[in-house]
Amino acid sequence: MPGLLESCKKLFKTKDLYKVLSLKKNASPSEVKRGYHKLSLKVHPDRVHGDGKKTATEKFQVLGKIYCILSDKEKRAVYDETGEVDDEDDVLTQDKDWYDYWRILFHQVTPQDIKEFEEKYKGSDEELADLKDLYCEYEGDMGMIMDGVMCCTAEDEPRFIQILKDLIKKKEITEYKGFTRSITKTKIAERKRKADEEAEEAEEDAKNLGLGEEDEALKSLIHANQQSRAKQMDSFFADLEAKYAEPEKKTKSKGKSKKK
Numbered sequence: 001m002p003g004l005l006e007s008c009k010k011l012f013k014t015k016d017l018y019k020v021l022s023l024k025k026n027a028s029p030s031e032v033k034r035g036y037h038k039l040s041l042k043v044h045p046d047r048v049h050g051d052g053k054k055t056a057t058e059k060f061q062v063l064g065k066i067y068c069i070l071s072d073k074e075k076r077a078v079y080d081e082t083g084e085v086d087d088e089d090d091v092l093t094q095d096k097d098w099y100d101y102w103r104i105l106f107h108q109v110t111p112q113d114i115k116e117f118e119e120k121y122k123g124s125d126e127e128l129a130d131l132k133d134l135y136c137e138y139e140g141d142m143g144m145i146m147d148g149v150m151c152c153t154a155e156d157e158p159r160f161i162q163i164l165k166d167l168i169k170k171k172e173i174t175e176y177k178g179f180t181r182s183i184t185k186t187k188i189a190e191r192k193r194k195a196d197e198e199a200e201e202a203e204e205d206a207k208n209l210g211l212g213e214e215d216e217a218l219k220s221l222i223h224a225n226q227q228s229r230a231k232q233m234d235s236f237f238a239d240l241e242a243k244y245a246e247p248e249k250k251t252k253s254k255g256k257s258k259k260k
Contacts, residue, residue, distance in 0.1 A: 023035045043056045116152045117151075121151055143191060146160070164179065
């Protein structure tokens with residue numbers, strides 16, 4: 001079995017535990033927890049199917065070990081000083097259920113959390129920053145941008161396009177050809193049509209689940225899941241749980257397994 005640093009190099013292309021989580025060395029405990037949560041959501045084995053599931057499982061386990069080190073004051077201090085980790089550490093070598101460990105750290109998100117987050121996020125500076133980052137990352141491809149911005153619907157696209165045009169005019173962002181090509185009437189109509197179809201499917205699924213008008217947040221969540229917006233949902237859940245979750249007290253005895 002390769003050591004933790006070797007596994008990091010193989011799976012994440014770096015031996016730096018901070019770089020794996022996209023953190024600075026002076027990151028606060030809450031930033032460490034947030035960084036771990038965001039990345040572990042992206043590689044969670046339940047989100048991957050087929051041949052990639054084995055690699056996702058390995059990444060998920062490695063991230064759990066990284067968090068065990070960086071969240072422990074003494075272990076982190078040793079790593080910061082030496083750049084090495086103790087692969088013989090019981091916490092790192094024991095055959096633990098990393099999913100259960102992850103679930104202990106983070107609560108499930110409630111529909112009310114989703115609703116409150118969406119209301120606070122839309123039109124915020126955080127949404128604007130995400131929009132700019134996604135524009136640059138995807139070089140103006142509006143389809144990819146719409147897949148990436150949290151909580152957005154087809155109704156938000158005209159607003160986003162106008163914001164980006166204004167930013168281009170102010171020379172705050174580069175004017176990409178991909179942006180011009182992706183905001184034609186035909187492209188916008190195609191995305192709107194697809195979104196409408198997905199909304200209808202979400203409504204049907206909501207009815208099948210017995211959800212009423214009071215469950216709009218859950219309907220929105222179903223809709224987002226049907227759109228297969230992996231990146232959007234990863235970031236969405238990470239932000240929500242980082243804002244609302246507190247460590248959950250373990251109530252079950254050590255010998256009992258968690259039933260799902």
